Amino acid sequence: MVVKACLFDIFGTICDWRSGVSAVAQQVFAARGLQVDAKAFALAWRAQYQPGMERVRAGRRPYVALEELHLENLRRVLAEQNLDLPDEDQVRLNNAWSNLPCWQGAPAALAELRKTHLIAPCSNGSIAMILGIARRNGMHWDFIGGAPLARAYKPLPTVYTQSVAAFGLAPEEVMMIAAHNDDLCAARAAGLRTGFFPRPTEYGSGQDTDLAAEDAWDIVATDLSDLVDQLTG
Amino acid sequence: MVVKACLFDIFGTICDWRSGVSAVAQQVFAARGLQVDAKAFALAWRAQYQPGMERVRAGRRPYVALEELHLENLRRVLAEQNLDLPDEDQVRLNNAWSNLPCWQGAPAALAELRKTHLIAPCSNGSIAMILGIARRNGMHWDFIGGAPLARAYKPLPTVYTQSVAAFGLAPEEVMMIAAHNDDLCAARAAGLRTGFFPRPTEYGSGQDTDLAAEDAWDIVATDLSDLVDQLTG
Incomplete structure (x- = not known):
């Protein structure tokens, strides 16, 4: 891969x-x-x-x-x-x-990944929202993809494929990374590689969704740092 | 301003x-x-x-x-x-x-400007082209605007206004910076601020266009470093 x-x-x-x-x-x-x-x-x-x-x-x-x-x-x-x-x-x-905070360690893990890979958000957030979050948390993206580029919302396939095309790459050269199984399911259907790790308290201590990978994603990691290690190791 | x-x-x-x-x-x-x-x-x-x-x-x-x-x-x-x-x-x-080279000093001047301002390309180039240039020259943009975001080419007004909207700002809070008078003319018509400096050898030693500002742009500078000084000083 x-x-x-x-x-x-x-x-x-x-x-x-x-x-x-x-x-x-x-x-x-x-x-x-x-x-x-x-x-x-x-x-x-x-x-x-x-x-x-x-x-x-x-x-x-x-x-x-x-x-x-x-x-x-x-x-x-x-x-x-x-x-x-x-x-x-x-x-x-x-x-x-x-102006959201990142989960602890996320900016550092992304900076590490960016040494070897192009990285971009593929979010439903607007460019201004992603910019604000990037500034607050000291993150650097190669570009901002996702909904505002496609003028459509995930999980429509065009959102993933337009971000892939923006890289000038083929879908199998790009990995969608998310803590949500349904996001990865849609990305895989669009031809992308997939990487998962859980965020078990996203919805609080009683969360009962997305606690584990629900399909054989290309990478299943314990957290973002582990995922970066698996991609770059 | x-x-x-x-x-x-x-x-x-x-x-x-x-x-x-x-x-x-x-x-x-x-x-x-x-x-x-x-x-x-x-x-x-x-x-x-x-x-x-x-x-x-x-x-x-x-x-x-x-x-x-x-x-x-x-x-x-x-x-x-x-x-x-x-x-x-x-x-x-x-x-x-x-994979184009930058003019000497451009990446450093942009990095300086980015300490105080959001910066983005508003070019007719695709995202993949701008990404390649950014990687080769060690440049960091907050996002990549311009033609690929608007799916239209400059000097159509929508190219400028969609990049402005992506920042979440009003046109008068955003400055278009170019070494081409016609680009600034279109940006001003779309409500943006304008900044000019010449690139007198873009077309070689015999260049006879865009050697000087042809309108009262908001900033007229001798070069990019001077423009950044005027914006941040």
């Missing part, structure tokens, strides 16, 4: 969105004197993620960047929970996604 | 395409025992650049990446000059554009 380039899922695989979003939510709600479980709120917001994108994937609305879907989803969750927040707070909450 | 991000033209502004292409042409033609003026050949090939893109801009054919147009243009020039080259040589020549 000669893998020349790697594509990465970001939310969950590289970034700890639950901690990042709930930290900002904690501050925003406390400042307004609202009693809200910030971690549960982050989960409720994230639960709107797939339905929001599905309307785009199914062609019921044109492609819009993820910030816009996130803001719509935020308003839906606020309404469901009878919470009233001024626009400035909604924007502040929404910007949390552009 | 608060410029938060800079977009850069690449061919001519950052890279010395004439030297890079003619050096490979020299090797390729010599190895086949063909007497060809490599620098004149590079100019003849480049002269097909705008007509090739114009067919896409005018909607007479769908967007194709610049490598493809370059290869078609190469075959046109070879035919005009009654030169016969095997496919492998044509590919080698075409790849010269993905």
Whole structure:
């Protein structure tokens, strides 16, 4: 297997969105004197993620960047929970996604991999979101692929194949790396190599999904550092 | 003026395409025992650049990446000059554009600018071409914008505005930087700030275009280092 380039899922695989979003939510709600479980709120917001994108994937609305879907989803969750927040707070909450922390060690492991491989995100996040996360965490990508390049959302095959084509490589020369089995399933169907490691607390201590590889992915690793070692060793 | 991000033209502004292409042409033609003026050949090939893109801009054919147009243009020039080259040589020549040298000092000046500003190419080159150039010259971009993101060619306004939107910024917060007045004219019409410095030997010692600023651009500098000093000083 000669893998020349790697594509990465970001939310969950590289970034700890639950901690990042709930930290900002904690501050925003406390400042307004609202009693809200910030971690549960982050989960409720994230639960709107797939339905929001599905309307785009199914062609019921044109492609819009993820910030816009996130803001719509935020308003839906606020309404469901009878919470009233001024626009400035909604924007502040929404910007949390552009300023997420990485899981510990991820930037260093990516920097190590980049010595030998081209690397790019293949995320549903917008370029501005990925840029913000890269700046905060000191990460360097060769380019930013994924949804904003294809103007479509994963797991549609075009999102993977357009990022592969941007490298100027064949699908079998590129590995999609994610902590989510369904992402890898779609990438494999598009012809890419696949690499998995778990993020067992992405959704908190009670997580019961994606705790292990559910298919014979090309690389199954214990964590990102192990995956980089297996790719470069 | 608060410029938060800079977009850069690449061919001519950052890279010395004439030297890079003619050096490979020299090797390729010599190895086949063909007497060809490599620098004149590079100019003849480049002269097909705008007509090739114009067919896409005018909607007479769908967007194709610049490598493809370059290869078609190469075959046109070879035919005009009654030169016969095997496919492998044509590919080698075409790849010269993905491996161009930068003008001296450009990578260091860009690295300096990146300490305070977001930077991205806004070129007609494909992502793979820009990646190849970045790797050869040790350059780091925040993302790769321009034609491949918009699936359209400069100077169409959408190429500039889609790169601006990718930053998540307003046009007046972004400066287009080029050694070509027409590129800046189009960027200004799209609402961007503009920065110029000349590359007086881009086309060789007899160059008679773009030797000076032809409009009151927001910054007019003597060279790229001077432009970075003016932006960051």
